[in-house]
Amino acid sequence: MSNKATLEVNGQKHEFPLVVGSENEVAIDIKSLRSVTGGVTTIDPGFKNTGSCESAITFLDGEKGILRYRGYSIEELAEKADFLEVAYLLIFGELPTKAQHEKFHADIKSKSVVDDDVRKIVDAFPKSAHPMGVLSSLTSALTAFNPTSVNVDSEEDMYNSVVKILGKFPVLVAWTLRKKNGLPLDYGDNNLGYVENVLKMMFKQPNEEYVQNEVIVDALDKLLILHADHEQNCSTSTVRVVGSSHAGLFASLSAGISALWGPLHGGANQAVLEMLEAIKEDGGDTKKYMAKAKDKNDPFRLMGFGHRVYKNFDPRAKIIKVAADEVLNNLGVEDPILDVAKALEQEALNDPYFVDRKLYPNVDFYSGIIYRAMGIPTDMFTVMFALGRLPGWIAQWREMRLGKEPIGRPRQVYIGETYRKFTIVENR
Ligand code: SDX
Secondary structure: OOOEEEEEEOOEEEEEEEEEOOOOOEEEOOOOHHHHOOOOOOOOHHHOOOOOOOOOOEEEEOOOOEEEEOOEEHHHHHHHOOHHHHHHHHHHOOOOOHHHHHHHHHHHHHOOOOOOOHHHHHHHOOOOOOHHHHHHHHHHHHHHHOHHHOOOOOHHHHHHHHHHHHHHHHHHHHHHHHHHOOOOOOOOOOOOOHHHHHHHHHHOOOOOOOOOOHHHHHHHHHHHHHOOOOOOOHHHHHHHHHHHOOOOHHHHHHHHHHHHHOOOOOOHHHHHHHHHHHHHHOOOOHHHHHHHHHOOOOOOOOOOEOOOOOOOOOHHHHHHHHHHHHHHHHHOOOOHHHHHHHHHHHHHHOOHHHHHOOOOEOHHHHHHHHHHHOOOOHHHHHHHHHHHHHHHHHHHHHHHHHOOOOOOOOOOOOOOOOOOOOOOHHHO
């Protein structure tokens, strides 16, 4: 195969090198395009055909439904690793030894106290505030209390920022939920595992001992692993672009949280549950909602279906679907919503509109059912997605900063008014 692409523009032929990745993905390197063609650029709304970077963190094959973190399959990691192991793998590139794992967790615990003044920011929010807006604000506010975490040009500064945010973020997640529930803010317990501590901080009642449920601990650990990274998705691209201006890690993460909030992205797990509830309330009439999803005049979409990259089953959805059955059975929860979800999935998998467009269930389709069984409120589902995605965002931001990538600044094609003289208001 040739290692160059040839492009003819205005009668001139230009050659551009091909970049071939370790999984044989091929990209045309167009870094010189504008200069050699006298100003010609490309346009690709939503970047459906455009790569923003070369990355060594996550590989996914949308046609084959493959997802790997640093070369390890998502299936093996979900089954055999714990969330902190996966966080270490994504951020530093290798699975930790036992000693590295213990030091990483100890360093995280040592930085997990959030400045008490942050409580005043939490208290300023109305209980009705959406948790994603609260979490994004609190994450950005961390910069004010940790100013040295802005410029992370040294590996040491970078490591300190990484363990700080991995320690403090679960506290912010818990405070976001406890504020909604009118509960006193809790600092957790450094004697616990990472996921156990998250659950205790979120759910401990002030007048009762918190009893861990191993089924829920295992399910949450697996869900966080499944959400940990997903190459250049909308929120991760946001974290990389914001960080490319040399804004600090916490500010970049805050921007990523806002991007994840959207119902077309991470907000879909909340939208799926609201959709399933509506269908159940409507007598379980899945055919009516399938028709709405296919009606171009109806803005309704089948939430939890379709994906920019996966044109096959999302491997995470397969794992979560099995886990949903297990968790509900282990908890003895009969949730009619799960039956509605399975009926809808069967309808869609046999409907030409969905089959032709290769629309399959994605990571968000079943995750909300498990979160709900855990007692997590629907509007906190995307917060749990953010908790899982945190190490991926960190890893991608670190790769971008260590790679000294240029500031992200796309071009455009201007289609507005050409030059026209100014007319003073008396003459308009
Ligand atoms: C996540 O990118 C990532 O990696 C994201 C993520 C991650 O881990 O970070 O995987 C997490 O965000 C998963 C996606 C969660 N979002 C949803 O479940 C919302 C519902 N899905 C859609 O909005 C949509 O499928 C997207 C946004 C996910 C993808 O949109 P694309 O790639 O821009 O595809 P498109 O909108 O161009 O759709 C192609 C066709 C269109 O029909 P035609 O114009 O060709 O006739 O498929 C149709 C769309 O109308 N379509 C749907 C649909 N999704 C696409 N029709 C009905 N219901 C849907 N869900």
